[in-house]
Amino acid sequence: MGKEPKVLAIILAGGEGKRLYPLTLDRVKSAVPFGGAYRIIDFVLSNFVNSGYSRIKVLTQYKSHSLNTHLSRGWRLSTLLDEYVDPVPAQMRRGPHWFQGTGDAVYQNLNLILDENPDLVCVFSGDHIFKMDIQQMVQEHLDTGLPVSVSAIPVPVEEAPSFGVIRIDEEWRALSFQEKPREPEPMPDNPGLCLASMGNYLFDARFLTDILSRDADNPDSSHDFGKDILPALAMEKKIHVYDFSRNTFPGMQETEKGYWRDIGQIDAYWQANMDLVAVSPVFNLYNPEWVIRTYRPQVPPAKFVFADEANRRVGIATDSIVSGGCIISGGHIDRTILSTGVRINSYSKVSESILFHDVEVGRYARVRRAIVEKGVKIPPHTVIGFDLEEDSGRFHVSTGGVVVVTPGDFTRVVKETV
Known part of the structure; x- marks a missing residue:
């Protein structure tokens, strides 16, 4: 049996997340709350730790305070066992400017790779929702003998222009890599699907340092993995494509096979959260074998009060996720996700919505298909999500009709009506 390779994980968590605005107004995309109790970055970090890889560097850049605070509080691994999750701010090693691309982000931190001296380097995105046993990708990478592996998954042709699209041969070696093509090439055996990159890459460490140094010296490059580096390597036939749909993990249910969501837009983010609240969810948060x-x-348990059915003052939650510290005080939530410290007051009704930390819903308010930002106080009798034309004058409304409510929205409405 051969020696286990030394693996270093690098998580790209500096994305501005413009398409997820206004949820990214004050935080980086990977720090946006998800599923009530989590931040988006928790999923990729959990995949690495559950897979047995606990040397992790998180590259930060844009509005990273919320992310840094979360990592320092929740991701303190055992330094005695050489396990860590280290946030690494942009160090501007090439001058007073931000990272120029995903490749440049790693290049500017090559010193971290040289210090660790790993055999393999995983470069993964920090803003997707998925579960993955990364050991399986590592083993397949070693078996192929190629210096680069890219995880990929079939997506409908109409969605493919949002991704890097890969064309492969019969041995799953990349023949071409096109970043967000206008006319994506479908898979030969399934014309309705394209093979899309998940933004998760695995490199032989020495090869990675060589190609990044070469790319850094190229004045015509935008220094991005998807736009420059991987397309060139595909032409050289140096990329193995890992079929994520074959990945398994302990306790996996059938609906989770191949589950991966790019939640970079409001509607996709809302839908991925709604995937969690079904009786048998397609993405299961309650698997003790893959935590x-x-x-x-440190908050008290959730509390449900009032059972006055005669006057319809009943604290109740149906098909919902309720985090600690919440109080459902005579109101009703349905297919809704509550983060810590939310209060739902009497006679109010919230459905198909996501409420961030410390939101309060006033009496008789009605909220539907909404995302409510941290700390928002919804006044009594407010109606949100039932008249999108009216809502668009007060709040941000997505193309799919999801209303996003931020703390400044009600302040602005009050000022406008004074």
Whole structure:
């Protein structure tokens, strides 16, 4: 039996997340809450730790305070066992400017790779929702003998222009890699699907340092993995494509096979959260064999009060996720996700919505298909999500009709009506 390779994980968590605005107004995309108790970055970090890889560097850049706080509170691994999750701010090693691309982000931190001296380097995105046993990708990478592996999954042709699209041969070696093509090439055996990159890459460490140094010296490059580096390597036939749909993990249910969501847009983010609240969810948070880890604040248990059915004052939650510290005080939530410290007051009704930390819903308010930002106080009798034309004058409304409510929205409405 051969020696286990030394693996270093690098998580790209500096994305601005413009398409997820206004949820990224004050935080980086990977720090956006998800599923009530988590942040988006918890999923990729949990995948690495559950797979047995606990040397992790998180490259940060844009509005990273919320992310840094979360990592420092919730991801303190055992330094005695040489396990760590280290946030690494942009160090501007090439001058006073931000990272120029995903490749440049790693290049500017090559010193970290040289210091660790790993055999393999995983470069993964920090803003997707999925579960993955990364050991399986590592083993397949070693078996192929190629210096690069890219995880990929079939997606409908109409969605493919949002991704890097890969064309492969019969041995799953990449023949071409096109970043967000206008006319994506479908898979030969399934014309309705394209093979899309998941933004998760695995490199032989020495090869990675060589190609990044070469790319850094190229004045015509935008220094991005998807736009420059991987297309060139595909032409050289140096990329193995890992079929994520074959990946398994302990306790996996059938609906989770191949589950991966790019939640870079409001509607996709909302839908991925709604995937969690079904009786038999397609993405299961309750698997004790593959735990999603996070920071747990010190709050009391959730509380449901009032059972006055005669006057319809009943604290109740149906098909919902309720985090610690929440109080359902005579209101009703349905297919809704509550983060820590939310209060739902009497006679109010919230459905198909996501409420961030410390939101309060006033009496008789009605909220539907909404995302409510941290700390928002919804006044009594407010109606949200039932008249999108009216809502668009007060709030941000997505193309799919999801209303996003931020703390400044009600302040602005009050000022406009004074």
